[in-house]
Amino acid sequence: MTEKIYLHDAYAKDFEAKVTKVEGASVVLDKTAFYPTGGGQPGDTGFLEINGNRFNVIDVRKEGEEVIHVLDKTQGIEVGAETKGHIDWEKRYAHMRLHTAIHLLDGIIEKYFNAGMLTGGQIYDDRARIDIDMQDLTREKAEEIIKKANEISAEGHEIIVKEISRDEALSIPRLSRTAPGRELISKLDVVRVVEIVGVDEQADGGTHVRNTKEIGRIVLGKYENKGKHNKRVEITLENAS
Numbered sequence: 001m002t003e004k005i006y007l008h009d010a011y012a013k014d015f016e017a018k019v020t021k022v023e024g025a026s027v028v029l030d031k032t033a034f035y036p037t038g039g040g041q042p043g044d045t046g047f048l049e050i051n052g053n054r055f056n057v058i059d060v061r062k063e064g065e066e067v068i069h070v071l072d073k074t075q076g077i078e079v080g081a082e083t084k085g086h087i088d089w090e091k092r093y094a095h096m097r098l099h100t101a102i103h104l105l106d107g108i109i110e111k112y113f114n115a116g117m118l119t120g121g122q123i124y125d126d127r128a129r130i131d132i133d134m135q136d137l138t139r140e141k142a143e144e145i146i147k148k149a150n151e152i153s154a155e156g157h158e159i160i161v162k163e164i165s166r167d168e169a170l171s172i173p174r175l176s177r178t179a180p181g182r183e184l185i186s187k188l189d190v191v192r193v194v195e196i197v198g199v200d201e202q203a204d205g206g207t208h209v210r211n212t213k214e215i216g217r218i219v220l221g222k223y224e225n226k227g228k229h230n231k232r233v234e235i236t237l238e239n240a241s
């Protein structure tokens, strides 16, 4: 089992750990700040320092309770070795801003545009894609949603990460907005919840910024009408001032 530093400290960029497993091109550590690909958020890259050597982390995956770091090489790495990990912060921080932006849009759609629902999302290094089930959505309406999101975001809402019991989680109707999400919650003892105070609350395993002001300005990119129940919207972020 790997202790997942990113779950309680999304701003940890550097950390110390011990190697617990070496297998082919990958290593497992007793703890890590590297986020593994999942929940629409890409895994981190960066490097590990072991005995004065640098090993690049090219992919990070989660397998059960372990986080697997795929390296460019593993020669010379032994179980028990002390390591210093460094994540590519610029890239991770972009993922965090985009991830919080998606939750913000989700909350805005629910609160102010109630005949709609976010059904999917994918974060890239420079943009994010969201799928929205809203029959009357048009490019103009998407602009309107984003405008509202930017207004609310500029108010500076805090983002809080908390853990609640399964029963409490199941009593909050829209904590997970998809059937597989609700199914997953019903199997957990403790549910991690990401709350944008006053705007949105959902079960989530990703990394987020601390305040909506860090998101910057959301800008609408490509808009695609992929059918009655699926409008695909791309967003980019302008730097926070």
Ligand SMILES: [Zn+2]
Pocket (backbone or CB within 6 Å): 039, 099, 103, 204, 205, 206
């Ligand atoms: Zn999320």
